[in-house]
Amino acid sequence: MENDKMGRPLLTFQVITDTHITVDPEHEHNRNLARVLQDIAANGQGSRGIMHAGDMTDNGITEEYEAFYRIWNEYKDQVPALYITSGNHDICDNWQECMELFQSHTGMTGMYHDHWVDGYHFIFLGTEEGIGLHCTLSETQLSWLDAKLGDAASPDKPAFVFLHQPLKNTVAGSLEAQNWFGVTQDAELKAVLAKHRHAIMFTGHTHWELAAPHNYFDGGGELPAMFNAASTAYLWTDEDEHKDGSQGYYVEVYPGCVLVRGRDFERGEWVEEAQFKVSYPVL
Template structure:
């Protein structure tokens, strides 16, 4: 065996784990994230026998551990009252003198010492998991008290015929991956495209071929009904609206993408309630609706029940509707009918019964640096901005929100995807009252 020097060991790093999981994006390099921060390695992590192996020093030091060589063929990793002793090319290791068996032995490659991370991470009381869609190993210690993390992005307007919309969404996914490759879920809050089958196919392809959270949740917007503006040849034809298109056809295409049975549905993610509301009618059946959200009484009654379902005071409830309530967040002060919810008074009265509601909307394309990105009136409302389209005054803009839930607070941060920076005017902390 090649002689190992102390310098060789200390220029390495630690490991992570991926038992029996094949990366969903093999083209993405293996990433290791500790408490939400990327761990920087000087040698690429790799998978051996379904275990992620990485060089040892970077992770050990990131976790506050100390690595030292003991003799010529074994080394120790120490932190607090834990002391690990590992031998090169052996599955035998010791924790505080007690013998344990490693799934893969420590080994040397290109003057870097590789070890299996789950063993070391869990020995130091960290949780270790693998996120297949982003090929990421996530390590969390007690210092990371976040219980839920997710981005909210609205108005992506992905169209098969528009490469700009595709590149902007691709860039947004990459930027969110850079921010947090192990987010729990991603919400796309309406106006996914123009409701065309080809638009949905393009969106599916973009998600499949770019990094994204394990769980993707979709909402319906007004543009999901816009296939009615185009004739059978795909040409914009307002004079023959609705061009043989029905509301049910539009809704069914959206439901096929979302995998849901109705435009309104709910999910529980890591113990938190996500409630999705959606338009059930459009201007195709009633021209007065315009681009507003039309919610049936059945949907509103369902919402009342869901808001109280397993709810504990002080626990946030996340509610999503593409359209904002009128005269609330940025962009909702328009007098026209296409900037709100038809049943807005009923909806606001229902949501106001639960002060723990966080209501997210898009639709207006309002910039996150505006003063009314967050509004509190009985409950809390957020404008999630948009990946602003070429018809807007800022065609290159692309923004959204990133949400972190802690035991005592919710942090909502505005993100500029186009420049890969946080929006300073959109940084909000909401204390949770138990």
């Protein structure tokens, strides 16, 4: 996608997910996180944030958070701020304790939280119970999301929403036959999002590679745009097979559109099949 003629973006950030950090410093997942941060340090000048859509750790234990931040601290002076939501791997069987660990280690203010960055709204949703692969969102959280998406809302300006699990039959991996959707309140969340089509939603969980079909869901005229953000740890294919690799997105906001650019962090290349443009205003 050509963006050199569009001038300087109003805002840039990166989206990563499913880092699955382990206690082994030589594990491929850990090495991949270092590659991601090296790539952003080299190519993300001016970025205002790294947005993490969950499964920061592999088992939600203190030692894995410590391993994550040992890697992070090597690059923190070269990369932008980190914003995180939880994934199912972060919320272990003792889910209340895991939620406390997530908040204490990441510094996030709750299981759902929002931030204004250079006048743009970033909203992070998260499970409020530990229920295996799925997430559960309370009525309070859904009402909060509705209010937050209505705050200073405009059809001309995007708001960005992050949740680990995708909604059913939206992005890659979430199709019914693929079986990696995972929001218990699927219909309720869709009903809220349908009222705020200026939003763009990023999810993880499926690990589906960015070259696969359906990574971008245009909303079908009823919902906001949605993106599968793959994984930095390892990938999955439409053939339902594991694939080594590490991918995510660079996002650039311009007047009238948002460019979402797939990045192969392992190869240091753009993913040609994953270059998308979301136009504004949303009608």
